[in-house]
Amino acid sequence: MEGANLEWTQMLKADLSGAKLRGSKLNSANLVGAHLYHTQLEGARIDEADLTNADLTMAQLMGADLSEARLCGAKLCRANLEDVRLDSAILVDRNSIGPHLADVNWGNANLAVVKWSLIKILGDEHEVRKWKRGRDIDRLYAQESAVRANRQLALVLQSQGLNEEAMRFAYRAQVLQRRIFWFQIFRQKAKLKHRIQALGSWLFSLFLFLLAGYGYKLWQSFLAYLLVIGSFALLYLRLDLNLAWYEALVTNGARFRMSQ
Secondary structure, three states: OOOOEOOOOEOOOOEOOOOEOOOOEOOOOEOOOOEOOOOEOOOOEOOOOEOOOOEOOOOEOOOOEOOOOEOOOOEOOOOEOOOOEOOOOEOOOOOOEOOEOOOOEOOOOOOOOOOHHHOOEOHHHHHHHHHOOOOHHHHHHHHHHHHHHHHHHHHHHHHOOOHHHHHHHHHHHHHHHHHHHHHHHOOOOOOHHHHHHHHHHHHHHHHHHHHHHHHOOOHHHHHHHHHHHHHHHHHHHHHOOOOOHHHHHHHHHHHHHHHO
């Protein structure tokens, strides 16, 4: 089907897995829920197409035009998006959930044209909730995929100068990693040694979260500083009833700075 003209076609839930559609015209096509696993779409025109919930796992999209395409809930895991055009592409649904992006090869694709600020969480993270009662191995794989998706996207966004958006996804990766540690503590058939290691990692991750939000929320460090100073000031007041509250605060602050 290379070079085929499929503009405006209705292919709802169509199975095109492994199809050769290089250079084809799929603009404005209805591909909602379509199976495009490992489909070859190099140089294809898919602009303004509806790919909501479509499975594009391992799809070859090098040089494809996805301008203004709807990719809400689409699975792009391990897809090759080298030099793809994403101008004004819609990546979020009404719940601000983005597509699945684990192990995507972005290449030189320009990500600055996408409104990443609209995405609350990636589809990979949303997928984790579906495995709450599944097998441990499936739940762990889903959680690890969500961590990878956020970290990989953060690195690509940072490399293109989109630092604020990169920080947000990097922070989500850290939060999800902490949840993995918690899951490993209570994982069935896990050895005691591994449970203890997971507990130590979870406690350290929680400490970093509370202290500074993994370095992405420095205002938490300021609150932690005030909490320490205030706690010791109250202790000084209880030990020395002759001190006024502001004197205890100043005394403790001075001693804290000297200890630094």
